[in-house]
Amino acid sequence: MNLSLAPSATIAEQLAAHFQALDYDSLGNASRKALKRLLLDYLGVAVSGSQTGPGRVAGAYALSTGGRPEAALIGGSSRAPAEMAAFANAISSHSVELDDIDVLALFHFSPPVYSAALATAEQRSASGKDLLVSLAAGCEMMERLSKAANSSLRDRGYHTTPTCGTFGATIAAAKMLGLSADETVSALGLAGAQAGGLMEMYGPSMQKRFNPGPASRNGVTAATIAQLGFTGAATIFEGERGFLAAFTDENFPERLTEGLDQAYQFDIEFKPYSCARPIHNAIDCALEIRKRHAPDLKKISRILMERHPDWAHYHQNAKPLTYHEAQVSLPYSVAVALSDGQALFAQYDNARLTQPELRRLAAAVEITVDETLPRGVSCRMTAIMEDGTRHTAQVDYPKGSIQNPMNDAELRAKFDSLVIPVLGQERATAIADCVADIEHCGNVRDLMALLQPGQEGLAA
Template sequence: MENKKENITFELASLAVSIRLENIPPHVLGIARQAVLDWLGVSIAGADESITDKLVEFMVSEGGLPRCTLIGSLDRLPASAAASINGTASHALDYDDVNFSVPGHASAPVLAAALALGEELHASGARVLEAFIAGYEISCRVGQLIAPNHYSSGFHATATMGCFGAAAAASRLLGLDADATSRALGIASTRAAGLKAAFGSSCKALQVGEAARGGLVAAMLAQKGVDVPEDMIGHRLGFARTHSSDWAELCALRSPRYVADFAVKTTDEAPVYDYHLETNLFKYHNSCYETHSAIECALYLARTENVEASNVVALDIRVNPHCDDICNIACPLTPLQAKFSLKHTVAMALLGKNTADPSAFNDENIADPQILALQELTQVIFDPGLRVPETIVRIKLRDGREVERKHDSSRPENDLNAQKKRLTNKFRALCEGHLPLSKIEEIERKVFELESLVNICELVRLTARATPQP
């Protein structure tokens, strides 16, 4: 048998099993609760999106034991189906949080799996929170193992890494030990899938839902004793080697012990963080995160330099080349494509259109003559010297002035109280019109007291659509 000390999958499983709520610093727990609130908000709003409706219709027609809540729906389904639907809803708006260690959206698939299985098991809020933190950590660490080639090669890391995170979270809720969790991660490696080619379409969200479902099922199969070869992540024909040339180079240059240690090390970035949740980034614009720095530049220049769209004669957006395959749709034809367009989102910002409002991404703005005119004046320039997502926006005005702003949206918020307030406002805005105010306020209270919930059902079932009154 392979030496477990050189088994990447087992090392990661052991790390997931070792995470205990009582050992997690209070500020990390605070970020985790904020992530839960944010996930619930984007999922409640995303439940009304077309892809979610279609998936609910399909899954309900397939049937199954009505054990788990479908957010924003009257229907209930088995945990795996609920994880798929709720995971899709959580990403349908592309408004969920981000971590560049994945790189992608770390919370969406992990929480979709954890909350669905937690509801089926009637788990406590503390157990669900612990499982979420473990799953989030595993998603980020697998992501770091195969970065950056995995993502640059065209894989949708939110979905691929999310499957591992969902498997780790579900394993914790099922009480699996390190050996069984290792099997769950191994099974997940055969199910982890997703392509960046889907960006700008409904399939991007669908991939996230399938990651949640795939990870949850992997853990349940591992619990039942389904076998899988040793170290499916680090195997010579395993996930890491087949999905990233970076991994093959690392293995060729380093000893197996070094590679195994690399799987569970903390980040090399300064400052050093103990948990990847500390580098979680929340969205305050409802578009691809790599458009956010450009939006912030445009908003700053409009505010401080009195830049008006009618006075713009040329506009340059300078970004890392990494953005080309992600958020550089030059002429978006749908509201969803607009979220992946640097030109469109910057034009919206300069014209005072609220990029924080999901409804602002609509057909009317796609065809807006002012937005189209600004898009024509805009040039996206690729600069390898810029970090992702550093951006420089330079605007030339009719009066001969040239104004410029640089912004980096990759830095996490230091003031967690300010972040909590901002996220609470975002949550309320997303839920308005979907749930009554009394439920919205009750969800907030329960999230911020999550560890005291005896049964997670108390929280999850508040998100269901109310039964229509006769």
């Protein structure tokens, strides 16, 4: 489609033409590196998440539906239809709260997008180069829609990862399946018919883990059925009853198409701590105070936590009952960071939640609003000792952010810590080596076989 000849093209039509034209050569080195770093991180997190309760249930459900064994269930020995593999792997990759995050801490790229791209890549025995293009398209689509819809989308109670992730997964699958521009327009319309996901997900249940699953599955469904000839609304974004009108009170539709003629910049952040991203600043404050002052934890009487209004009213539960609740609890996360000097998955084990000292420290946290803090995730923490001594730290850019990044060695250490306990050192090394050289992988199924115990790459 030549957009210069179609000035009245809808947003979906403009995006479809843009993504259909995207190819490997148009991806710069910086984009390729960013996408590969995220691929390594996603696979590590998904392997670990596959061993959790939500991951195991999702895998069992995927297999219970039957169908052709088209794609691997990460961390297990079975294969499932592409749609169901995307569903289960998306849930696994969101089940230890270590998945990536965007710069505004609103959504996770990889659970919906990477799960859909990998499942459809296996379905058609695609190459590593094809995979990178699919990942790039899906991530760009997801972030463009988030920028157009937020923060109103979030403030109305919708979870950005599944709502916008459905469209990202759709474009990733559409690119992988080779849809035409017209088919891609229909796929986007059909993605809108399936978009959803609520922020009513915090609590002792597994619900938060579920949200990326339908998004990834629905993206594969939208692309697949559009390719078979099912048509969808071309006005799905800007229409009178379209996505932006339905999901937001304030929106910026121009952000969906601005800069389409320029290389897209992927600002992907990574999580060193096993909890919700807006809590990471508070953890970094606690770790800084611990390192700098080594306070006697028994003598901390109060912990003042000033937060930006964007996130001040979230994550306040000081008495989590399960690790699901603990991973979205700022008070508990601060307490365990002060106590252990880290906040990995082990720190959120259910057995830790009732420890008296952690309970006391969590109860000492007082959250207040400070509109002068510079960023939505900014935190300023003050630990007040019994003798009145005050220890203060402020963190605006948490570890893993663009401004305070995890380097390649740190990402690899994170990956190894997640994969080796499940698949062993030899397999972890093979996966990392394959990801590093993914451009030369002739069949993505070779990579995915390495993610399954007892399986070997097809080229081996």
